[in-house]
Amino acid sequence: MNHIFNWPVWLVVVTCGTLVQVFKVTVYSITKRHFDLAVVAQGRGLPSLQASILSCMFILVALRSGWYSGQTAFVLVFAVIVIHDTVKLRVAASRQREVVFHLVASLPDAGLFHQRVAGFLDPRTHQVSHVVVGVVFGGLFALAFGIGSG
Secondary structure, eight states, X not given: OGGGGGXXXXXXXXHHHHHHXXXXXXXXXXXXXXXXXXXXXXXXXXXXXXXXXXXXXHHHHHHHHOTTSHHHHHHHHHXXXXXXXXXXXXXXXXXXXXXXXXXXXXXXXXXXXXXXXXXHTOGGGOOHHHHHXXXXXXXXXXXXXXXXXX
């Protein structure tokens, strides 16, 4: 198990992202009571793929390069920008999707096409809690598997 700690940063981050998506498929398949492979292609959901990968990368780079290195500063700024964008803009986009969802769902002719469109516009697809869980998951993954030389 000691050789895991010598993996390069990129490999630990890719592994973290893969496990996030496997976890997501498992959780969503259990809650929907059918295997939902389409979730693999989604960054949104519980946990957030972007938040998991960036928090994992930040902690790995900080542990391996030091807090005052240029690499750590770059990853921190990048992570803050992307996570802020995910939280703030996704909330605004969710509000817009919620209004369109209710408009499409309330149409008098709610046939198969309208139901499919309403399903794509479902506002419950990305929440702030998903981002928080993603940050925690990525951080803990980096602490568990990323300490070592890289």
